[in-house]
Amino acid sequence: MLAIVGTVPDPSLPVVEGSAVLDGDALTTAGRRIPADRGTPALLAAACAASATLDLPAPHAFLVGDQGQGHGSRALFAHLTDTLPDRHIATLVFHYLMPDVMWHDKVLFAVEAMAVRPRLIADAGFMYAAKMSGQAPAYDLFTPDAGELAFLADESAPHPFYTRGFILHGDNDVPDLIRRAYRGGNAARCLLVKGSVDRVADQGGVLHTVDSPCEEAMEAMGGTGDTVAGIAAALVQAGHAVAPAAHLAARANRLAGQLARPNPGSRIIEIIAHIPQALRQAMNGVGQ
Template sequence: MLSVIGTIPDPDMPVFEGEARLEGDHIRVAGRSVSVNRGTAALLAAACQTVQVWGGHQVFAHLVGDTGLGQGSRELYAHLAAGISDCGNKKALVFHYLQPDADWCAKLMLRFEAKADRPLLIADAGFMYAAKMAGLAGIFDLFTPDMGELAFLADEKAPHPFYTRGFILHEGIQADELIKKAYAASNAPPYLLVKGNPDQIVHQGRIMGTVDSPSVPSMEAMGGTGDTVTGVVSALLALGVEPLRACLVAARTNRLAGEMADVNPASQIMEMVGKIPQALELALEEYSGNE
């Protein structure tokens, strides 16, 4: 089972958790309905579509409302810290949009570090920042950064994304240079799925594969496409797919879904989400030999 931990942009939503189900263009958790547009809701929708291909698997969600001020995130951090053992029966946990807080990240992650049977740990967005800020990137199994996020991981001196040094953000620096810097500074877990053009799959600092087709330029202008690829790869890992194959399949699935949906800059993310099962089946067949 996969657990997804994140926030939704509604300050009035308290902490709530339960099995997540995709119903139309909404995610339903513990009697509450959340519109799928981008962010954690888009990640959940993609994960639900992925496990549907297998059948009989669940996606669990731990959510709270937060519009970026951090109060909701702190409430969710505290809730998880008080009952983190409840996550122990999950195969994988993905931490998504949460206000970066190094102290809270350390409180959560150090409780996993000593567990012999800990789940796979995946981070994207704000929690990836928190893990790096806390010096705990190595506890995780997978980060899913875009190029801007990779630049922060590569900057060994930056305590916060706002302070990433300008030369590292310069477009002349290639992904492979940033990857080397991130691993040299111990700011990356064993696996990275670097979202970009192309998508690059990394293991221990070495680029093991790339995915560059189909090329769907309109996806760059859409909100939520990075969330969906993280949802697919997280679900695949929870289902027991080997990490390299999971990353390759997820990157390919996301691109195929965009092509199948014939997206344009005005498209909504649910148009892509609806194509994930079909795209996933094609990608799994294509990468059947990468076990």
């Protein structure tokens, strides 16, 4: 099972879990309809689209409402700590959650208590917590953008707010930031660094780069980094090794953008609608 953990910007949403179904421009899970516009819902919607294309069961969602105060995240962490040891999950993705080192470690201990350890993917807040706890190498894939990579690369920063200013994060600096992140033990086994050039790397350096097709409007769209992470998660669940899955996801995400022909007013769901065709094209080598 592919499971995705994250938050929704709706403080009225309690901890819910269940299979996620993509229905038009929204997700339905545990009887709740949630707009798939950005953040964890966008990642989950992309994973739904990719999973259907790969003939996989629908992803399982663990969700809670949280607008940044952290109350929802802590409730979800407690739920995961209590329930994960008895679950059978092959790929587990953590997304927008309040960075909390204590709760991160409790959740990771619960993961270690599972009968079969899942492959672990982290983005956004939970990736920060993994680095802050010193447990980044326990993860199989991080999916940072260049700014998030700068925090991973700063071996002395205890929090993203304190990333040192001299650690720049333009695209030209990304290979050096990757080296620094691995040298400091602050990176997962594989990185998918999102940007105008997407890079897949491990501790040996950059393995793949993807810079085309390029739709300029996608650069300003919120959610495109979420969708590539969702596609990668589905590919890992389908049995692809992590680095090839990240490479395929980066290509599929760009192809989906090309098929959607977005403009500055486009919504991320318009990209997600093209993921099935884009993923098939990427797997067949179209656009290489």
